[in-house]
Amino acid sequence: xxxxxxxxxxxxxxxxxxxxxxxxxxxxxxxxxxxxxxxxxxxxxxxxxxxxxxxxxxxxxxxxxxxxxxxxxxxxxxxxxxxxxxxxxxxxxxxxxxxxxxxxxxxxxxxxxxxxxxxxxxxxxxxxxxxxxxxxxxxxxxxxxxxxx
Numbered sequence: 001x002x003x004x005x006x007x008x009x010x011x012x013x014x015x016x017x018x019x020x021x022x023x024x025x026x027x028x029x030x031x032x033x034x035x036x037x038x039x040x041x042x043x044x045x046x047x048x049x050x051x052x053x054x055x056x057x058x059x060x061x062x063x064x065x066x067x068x069x070x071x072x073x074x075x076x077x078x079x080x081x082x083x084x085x086x087x088x089x090x091x092x093x094x095x096x097x098x099x100x101x102x103x104x105x106x107x108x109x110x111x112x113x114x115x116x117x118x119x120x121x122x123x124x125x126x127x128x129x130x131x132x133x134x135x136x137x138x139x140x141x142x143x144x145x146x147x148x149x
Contacts (some may be wrong), residue, residue, distance in 0.1 A: 002077060002120035003028070007109060010045045012038070021109060023078075023119060030130035034086055040106035047113035059110045070094055075118040078106040081125050 007032065009022035016100035024031040025125075036044075043059050056064060066073055071094035080087040090104040091098055103111075109119065 001123045002079075003030075003123055003126055005078075005119045005121045007044070007113065007119065009033075010041055010048070012041050012045065021106070023121065025126070025130070030128070031128055034105055035084075036106035040104075040110050042054040043110040044106070044113050047110060050064075050114075054075055059107065063111055063114070066092055066094075071099070071116055073112060073117050074098070075120055076103075076112050077104075078105050078108075078119070078121045078125055081123065086125070 004026040005023040009019040017036040090101040
């Protein structure tokens, strides 16, 4: 069973090579963060803002390739988490058939962000990863929260 989720936050930290995206349950209280790379975070942020680079980046290239081959990205499914690593599939409809393509969640979400495709997460992933709060707190930067000043 999968649960509909939405991308609720892209957190880009200038001082870190690791960035975060937060997915939130569409009709529920659960959310969880996935650690991603800077390039993927910037690509997601850019696509959400509707910004198109002068030349196609990897995600634009893949999106154009899917369309050129007669396919359509229908949804993204995050189906497994193993030792803190998330696994996803692109679900592509082509010639009336559904094709599943293995992808990193960050790449899948970057690809799907411009097209606003649904994101589904397996219940087992939510049970292992989700927190019942409205927002995942970002990691504390060095020096933040120190009360000894």
